[in-house]
Amino acid sequence: MTKMIEYNTIPEFEKDFKKLEKRFRTLAQDFETMKKAVIETHYSKKVPTNAFVLIEGLCSENYQALKVRKFACKSLKNFGNQTGIRVIFVYEPKAMKVTFIEIYFKGDKENEDRERLKGFIEELK
Numbered sequence: 001m002t003k004m005i006e007y008n009t010i011p012e013f014e015k016d017f018k019k020l021e022k023r024f025r026t027l028a029q030d031f032e033t034m035k036k037a038v039i040e041t042h043y044s045k046k047v048p049t050n051a052f053v054l055i056e057g058l059c060s061e062n063y064q065a066l067k068v069r070k071f072a073c074k075s076l077k078n079f080g081n082q083t084g085i086r087v088i089f090v091y092e093p094k095a096m097k098v099t100f101i102e103i104y105f106k107g108d109k110e111n112e113d114r115e116r117l118k119g120f121i122e123e124l125k
Helices: 011-023 025-045 114-123
Strands: 006-011 053-056 063-067 085-092 097-105
Touching: 006 011, 011 025, 011 097, 025 085, 025 097, 085 114, 097 114
Parallel strands: 006 097
Antiparallel strands: 053 063, 063 085, 085 097
16 A cells, blocks of 8 residues: 655645636646646656656755646646646655645746745754
Protein backbone atom coordinates (compact mmCIF):
# COMPACT_ATOMS: atom_id res chain seq x y z
CA MET A 1 0.00 0.00 0.00
CA THR A 2 1.34 3.43 -0.89
CA LYS A 3 1.52 6.04 1.83
CA MET A 4 -0.85 8.96 1.34
CA ILE A 5 0.59 12.39 0.83
CA GLU A 6 -0.44 14.95 3.42
CA TYR A 7 -1.38 18.32 1.89
CA ASN A 8 -1.18 21.67 3.66
CA THR A 9 -1.40 25.31 2.67
CA ILE A 10 -0.25 28.54 4.26
CA PRO A 11 -2.66 31.52 4.62
CA GLU A 12 -0.92 33.52 1.86
CA PHE A 13 -1.50 30.63 -0.55
CA GLU A 14 -5.20 30.63 0.34
CA LYS A 15 -5.36 34.35 -0.50
CA ASP A 16 -3.55 33.86 -3.83
CA PHE A 17 -5.87 30.98 -4.68
CA LYS A 18 -9.07 32.91 -3.97
CA LYS A 19 -7.88 35.82 -6.09
CA LEU A 20 -6.99 33.59 -9.05
CA GLU A 21 -10.16 31.55 -8.73
CA LYS A 22 -12.21 34.66 -9.51
CA ARG A 23 -10.47 34.86 -12.89
CA PHE A 24 -10.15 31.15 -13.60
CA ARG A 25 -13.41 29.47 -12.57
CA THR A 26 -12.12 25.91 -13.01
CA LEU A 27 -9.06 26.47 -10.80
CA ALA A 28 -10.21 24.39 -7.80
CA GLN A 29 -11.03 21.41 -10.00
CA ASP A 30 -7.82 21.85 -12.04
CA PHE A 31 -5.81 22.07 -8.81
CA GLU A 32 -7.20 18.74 -7.55
CA THR A 33 -6.40 17.16 -10.92
CA MET A 34 -2.84 18.50 -10.74
CA LYS A 35 -2.37 17.04 -7.24
CA LYS A 36 -3.43 13.58 -8.39
CA ALA A 37 -1.90 13.57 -11.87
CA VAL A 38 1.39 15.26 -11.05
CA ILE A 39 2.30 15.17 -7.36
CA GLU A 40 0.81 11.81 -6.32
CA THR A 41 1.86 10.08 -9.53
CA HIS A 42 5.42 11.25 -9.00
CA TYR A 43 5.87 10.79 -5.24
CA SER A 44 3.56 7.84 -4.52
CA LYS A 45 3.94 5.88 -7.75
CA LYS A 46 7.51 7.01 -8.53
CA VAL A 47 6.62 8.06 -12.09
CA PRO A 48 9.17 10.57 -13.45
CA THR A 49 7.77 13.97 -14.40
CA ASN A 50 8.92 17.20 -15.97
CA ALA A 51 5.82 19.06 -14.76
CA PHE A 52 7.73 20.63 -11.88
CA VAL A 53 11.30 21.72 -11.22
CA LEU A 54 13.45 22.23 -8.13
CA ILE A 55 13.94 25.83 -7.03
CA GLU A 56 17.69 26.35 -6.86
CA GLY A 57 19.24 27.07 -3.48
CA LEU A 58 16.12 26.19 -1.49
CA CYS A 59 16.48 22.44 -1.07
CA SER A 60 18.11 20.18 1.51
CA GLU A 61 17.98 16.48 2.32
CA ASN A 62 14.89 17.15 4.50
CA TYR A 63 12.84 19.21 2.06
CA GLN A 64 12.62 20.33 -1.54
CA ALA A 65 11.17 23.59 -2.82
CA LEU A 66 9.50 23.04 -6.19
CA LYS A 67 7.66 24.94 -8.89
CA VAL A 68 4.90 23.35 -10.96
CA ARG A 69 5.41 24.74 -14.47
CA LYS A 70 2.94 22.55 -16.31
CA PHE A 71 -0.52 23.25 -14.95
CA ALA A 72 -3.54 22.53 -17.12
CA CYS A 73 -6.40 24.96 -16.49
CA LYS A 74 -9.69 24.41 -18.33
CA SER A 75 -10.50 28.13 -18.05
CA LEU A 76 -7.49 28.83 -20.28
CA LYS A 77 -8.56 26.97 -23.39
CA ASN A 78 -6.09 25.87 -26.08
CA PHE A 79 -3.05 26.15 -23.81
CA GLY A 80 -2.88 22.53 -22.62
CA ASN A 81 -0.55 22.50 -19.64
CA GLN A 82 1.27 25.67 -20.77
CA THR A 83 -1.16 28.06 -19.07
CA GLY A 84 1.34 30.20 -17.18
CA ILE A 85 -0.14 29.24 -13.82
CA ARG A 86 2.64 28.41 -11.38
CA VAL A 87 2.32 26.54 -8.10
CA ILE A 88 5.11 26.71 -5.53
CA PHE A 89 5.29 23.98 -2.92
CA VAL A 90 7.65 22.40 -0.40
CA TYR A 91 7.91 18.62 -0.24
CA GLU A 92 9.16 16.83 2.87
CA PRO A 93 10.06 13.27 1.81
CA LYS A 94 10.29 11.68 5.28
CA ALA A 95 6.84 12.91 6.27
CA MET A 96 5.37 12.56 2.73
CA LYS A 97 4.10 16.09 3.23
CA VAL A 98 3.40 18.79 0.65
CA THR A 99 2.81 22.38 1.70
CA PHE A 100 1.56 24.80 -0.94
CA ILE A 101 3.26 28.18 -0.57
CA GLU A 102 2.14 30.24 -3.56
CA ILE A 103 0.05 30.11 -6.72
CA TYR A 104 0.27 32.82 -9.36
CA PHE A 105 -0.33 33.62 -13.00
CA LYS A 106 2.83 34.35 -14.96
CA GLY A 107 1.06 37.22 -16.73
CA ASP A 108 0.80 38.99 -13.35
CA LYS A 109 4.31 38.38 -12.04
CA GLU A 110 7.44 36.75 -13.41
CA ASN A 111 8.70 34.73 -10.45
CA GLU A 112 7.80 33.24 -7.11
CA ASP A 113 7.98 35.21 -3.87
CA ARG A 114 11.33 33.89 -2.64
CA GLU A 115 11.02 35.73 0.66
CA ARG A 116 7.74 33.97 1.44
CA LEU A 117 9.33 30.66 0.52
CA LYS A 118 12.45 31.30 2.60
CA GLY A 119 10.27 32.32 5.55
CA PHE A 120 8.40 29.02 5.41
CA ILE A 121 11.61 27.01 5.08
CA GLU A 122 13.11 28.82 8.08
CA GLU A 123 10.19 27.54 10.16
CA LEU A 124 10.92 23.96 9.03
CA LYS A 125 14.48 24.01 10.34
